[in-house]
Amino acid sequence: MKLSVGGTCFAGGSKANNTGVWRQTAPVVDLAKCVKCKICVDYCPDCAIAVDEEGCKIDMFYCKGCGICSNECPAGAIRMEV
Amino acid sequence: MTEKKNLLASGHKACPGCTVPIAVNKVLEATGKNVIVVTATGCLETFTSLIDFSSWEVPWITPLFENAAAVGAGVAAALEAKDGNERDTKVVAFGGDGSTYDIGFGALSGMLERNDNVIYVCYDNEAYMNTGVQRSSGTPFAATTTTSPCGEASFGNIKYKKNMPEIARAHGIHYVATAAISDLKDLKKKVEKAMAVKGASYLHILTPCNVGWGFPSEKSVEMARLTVNAGLFPIIEYTDGELTAVKKIKKIPVEDALFVQKRFKHLKKDEYAQQLKQVQAIADANIARYGL
Amino acid sequence: MGKTVKVMEGSMAVANAIRSCKTDVIAAYPISPQTHIVEYLSDFAANGELNGKYINVDSEFSASSFVYGASATGARSYTASSSQGLLLMTEVLYNIAGSRLPLVMTGVNRTVSPPISIQPDHQDTMTLRDVGFIQLHVESIQEAYDTHIQAFRIAEDHNVLLPVMVCMDGWILTHAYEPVTIFDDADVYKFVGGPIKPYQKMDPFDEKPVNYGCYADEDKLMEFKYLIMEAHKNAEKVIEDVALEYKETFGHFAGGLIDAYRTEDADVILVGMGSVTGTIRCAVDELRAEGKKVGLLKIRSFRPFPGRQIAAACAGARVVGVIDKALSLGYGGVLGAEVKEALCNQKNAPAVKDYIAGIGGKEVNRAVIKDIFADAEKVTKENILDQEVMYVNLNRQFVE
Numbered sequence: 001m002k003l004s005v006g007g008t009c010f011a012g013g014s015k016a017n018n019t020g021v022w023r024q025t026a027p028v029v030d031l032a033k034c035v036k037c038k039i040c041v042d043y044c045p046d047c048a049i050a051v052d053e054e055g056c057k058i059d060m061f062y063c064k065g066c067g068i069c070s071n072e073c074p075a076g077a078i079r080m081e082v
Numbered sequence: 083m084t085e086k087k088n089l090l091a092s093g094h095k096a097c098p099g100c101t102v103p104i105a106v107n108k109v110l111e112a113t114g115k116n117v118i119v120v121t122a123t124g125c126l127e128t129f130t131s132l133i134d135f136s137s138w139e140v141p142w143i144t145p146l147f148e149n150a151a152a153v154g155a156g157v158a159a160a161l162e163a164k165d166g167n168e169r170d171t172k173v174v175a176f177g178g179d180g181s182t183y184d185i186g187f188g189a190l191s192g193m194l195e196r197n198d199n200v201i202y203v204c205y206d207n208e209a210y211m212n213t214g215v216q217r218s219s220g221t222p223f224a225a226t227t228t229t230s231p232c233g234e235a236s237f238g239n240i241k242y243k244k245n246m247p248e249i250a251r252a253h254g255i256h257y258v259a260t261a262a263i264s265d266l267k268d269l270k271k272k273v274e275k276a277m278a279v280k281g282a283s284y285l286h287i288l289t290p291c292n293v294g295w296g297f298p299s300e301k302s303v304e305m306a307r308l309t310v311n312a313g314l315f316p317i318i319e320y321t322d323g324e325l326t327a328v329k330k331i332k333k334i335p336v337e338d339a340l341f342v343q344k345r346f347k348h349l350k351k352d353e354y355a356q357q358l359k360q361v362q363a364i365a366d367a368n369i370a371r372y373g374l
Numbered sequence: 375m376g377k378t379v380k381v382m383e384g385s386m387a388v389a390n391a392i393r394s395c396k397t398d399v400i401a402a403y404p405i406s407p408q409t410h411i412v413e414y415l416s417d418f419a420a421n422g423e424l425n426g427k428y429i430n431v432d433s434e435f436s437a438s439s440f441v442y443g444a445s446a447t448g449a450r451s452y453t454a455s456s457s458q459g460l461l462l463m464t465e466v467l468y469n470i471a472g473s474r475l476p477l478v479m480t481g482v483n484r485t486v487s488p489p490i491s492i493q494p495d496h497q498d499t500m501t502l503r504d505v506g507f508i509q510l511h512v513e514s515i516q517e518a519y520d521t522h523i524q525a526f527r528i529a530e531d532h533n534v535l536l537p538v539m540v541c542m543d544g545w546i547l548t549h550a551y552e553p554v555t556i557f558d559d560a561d562v563y564k565f566v567g568g569p570i571k572p573y574q575k576m577d578p579f580d581e582k583p584v585n586y587g588c589y590a591d592e593d594k595l596m597e598f599k600y601l602i603m604e605a606h607k608n609a610e611k612v613i614e615d616v617a618l619e620y621k622e623t624f625g626h627f628a629g630g631l632i633d634a635y636r637t638e639d640a641d642v643i644l645v646g647m648g649s650v651t652g653t654i655r656c657a658v659d660e661l662r663a664e665g666k667k668v669g670l671l672k673i674r675s676f677r678p679f680p681g682r683q684i685a686a687a688c689a690g691a692r693v694v695g696v697i698d699k700a701l702s703l704g705y706g707g708v709l710g711a712e713v714k715e716a717l718c719n720q721k722n723a724p725a726v727k728d729y730i731a732g733i734g735g736k737e738v739n740r741a742v743i744k745d746i747f748a749d750a751e752k753v754t755k756e757n758i759l760d761q762e763v764m765y766v767n768l769n770r771q772f773v774e
Contacts, residue, residue, distance in 0.1 A: 006574075006586065007586070008584050009133050013137075014095075015091050045099065046103070047090070068300055072303055118578060131588045145466070154443060163449055
């Protein structure tokens with residue numbers, strides 16, 4: 001495919017990047033403890049977390065395993081596992 | 083599966099635990115899609131910009147290290163020249179501390195002085211992290227970096243952190259505020275206030291870097307909280323030059339914030355007691371000045 | 375076509391062209407001898423005669439950055455600078471050309487410090503030859519006016535999409551007065567195609583917003599540069615076509631890549647750029663009246679460099695002299711090097727001698743040009759290697 005004029009590209013292509021392969025520790029959610037406060041959603045640098053009616057769900061395709069969600073969760077519902 | 087539409091898309095190449103994307107997504111949550119983003123050279127540009135894998139879901143341009151403010155001003159002028167910016171598109175320029183404090187300082191000062199219709203956001207991780215943690219004039223006193231190491235004849239960075247928010251305020255712009263990654267509600271509110279300004283506004287966000295500061299990645303947000311509560315990063319707001327908001331801190335001694343970071347770990351030694359005292363004095367002066 | 379003939383300053387002619395093209399965004403920082411251009415534009419703005427916005431910025435670096443942002447947002451944009459100011463812009467100019475943003479700027483030629491001097495030569499824009507801009511040199515004030523109008527058409531052509539720098543000698547052209555034919559605003563605006571039609575621009579209401587300034591690795595980087603080279607190739611035809619259309623529209627020809635004057639049967643040809651070509655033109659006429667077979671080859675387009683056209687124009691000549699107003703220190707004349715390169719693989723290539731002249735505003739009048747022609751006449755294929763370069767009127771007492 002011919003390159004764009006001026007090195008431009010269209011928005012949002014990075015969604016194809018599987019940054020989950022970087023992960024060394026993985027978050028594990030205890031849905032019973034989740035209070036659905038969405039603090040983890042805001043604090044995920046990779047926008048890999050969503051909260052539905054059951055609680056917090058983590059998209060492991062993007063999750064780099066940084067552990068911020070676990071550290072910030074006020075309910076202690078997320079623990080990191082190797 | 084994400085339920086909200088984040089405008090900085092997943093799949094970017096920021097280090098695990100980087101707080102910059104958290105800040106950027108919160109800023110863009112406030113602005114919405116009707117925005118044009120300019121980023122200076124730095125971490126943010128590098129981890130979001132691989133061709134065909136861009137993370138930006140909004141029109142975005144990355145010019146150079148030292149001219150994000152001027153390019154943003156040009157974007158704003160073009161919007162104004164075309165149709166008086168009738169769709170009220172916002173322009174947000176992001177620069178790191180290196181870009182803001184140092185190399186892009188002149189262009190930023192020009193933009194603020196002209197009161198161009200740009201929200202300038204400094205994401206401050208207190209050193210040149212993208213090139214490997216070199217000292218900037220946003221690096222705090224006594225911190226070690228790869229160009230201000232600790233040694234027989236050095237205790238780390240010998241200069242005090244430049245007071246950028248006060249310099250921005252001195253330009254007479256309508257809105258200047260600081261925020262930290264540890265309080266996103268406050269950050270969003272401040273972006274919304276900046277958006278209401280017709281003209282330049284300056285936002286300064288503390289975005290700790292686990293690589294450069296030396297702490298585990300999961301502590302990234304906590305580190306901002308500790309820095310703020312130690313009095314080392316005042317959360318303030320100036321409206322039309324008047325101090326209109328100050329975030330009260332839950333005061334902790336500076337050691338509690340410093341000793342958990344590798345860049346300050348040398349200050350635990352007795353020989354650096356004087357420097358530790360100086361850091362506490364900086365915090366005390368901030369607390370007194372702003373009534374933190 | 376409505377037109378007015380007026381005696382006006384070169385800077386005023388340029389300012390008129392920029393105003394008539396309804397440039398959306400103009401940003402500039404003052405430096406001699408560019409100043410009169412931006413002062414006139416400021417006057418237009420102050421009197422409500424400017425369609426777009428005029429902004430005073432904090433440096434040339436910011437001026438170029440400002441128009442870079444404006445152009446990427448789809449605005450017809452313009453800036454101007456000289457000398458140190460152009461050098462300060464350098465990093466941004468690479469960005470503008472690399473991002474394929476079709477803005478126009480005036481490079482008001484002035485020498486580069488040290489020693490500090492505000493006199494004209496080509497050192498400043500010559501230093502910028504590699505940034506990716508189209509560079510068009512003009513001989514006269516009229517040509518400066520005509521070329522700025524054509525520049526927007528060339529830059530904005532979707533087969534080109536490259537910024538254009540119109541190079542004009544400081545003082546000699548910017549501050550001199552000549553009768554200039556200027557055309558009615560409406561006709562000029564129509565010629566440039568009305569409002570700019572951006573190939574792409576940053577617009578938040580696009581379904582897929584465009585991102586500028588991405589990172590590329592080694593699999594794509596040279597390929598991007600290659601596409602810029604292709605665009606320059608495309609520009610060669612567009613520059614010629616726009617000049618012809620300009621003649622059809624406005625009645626006089628000003629443009630093209632080169633201007634070969636009395637070269638068909640010439641034994642000696644002098645090559646030059648900018649205002650000196652007017653001086654050479656007069657000298658050629660006078661020498662021709664004396665029966666000398668001499669000619670002028672004016673290079674208008676320095677980038678894209680019209681090597682083939684230069685070779686064709688010089689094909690019958692025995693000697694080619696190059697007036698070089700810029701030095702690559704440690705090498706020699708820059709234009710001379712490129713002319714030699716254009717000729718070196720030609721059959722029966724002429725001998726080429728480089729004349730370093732006019733540096734720092736050193737006088738190059740008709741008498742000097744005639745001396746150069748006289749010197750060039752003595753050049754042969756046999757002796758050229760002993761005398762490839764001459765520093766014209768070098769003050770020996772200051773260097774020996």
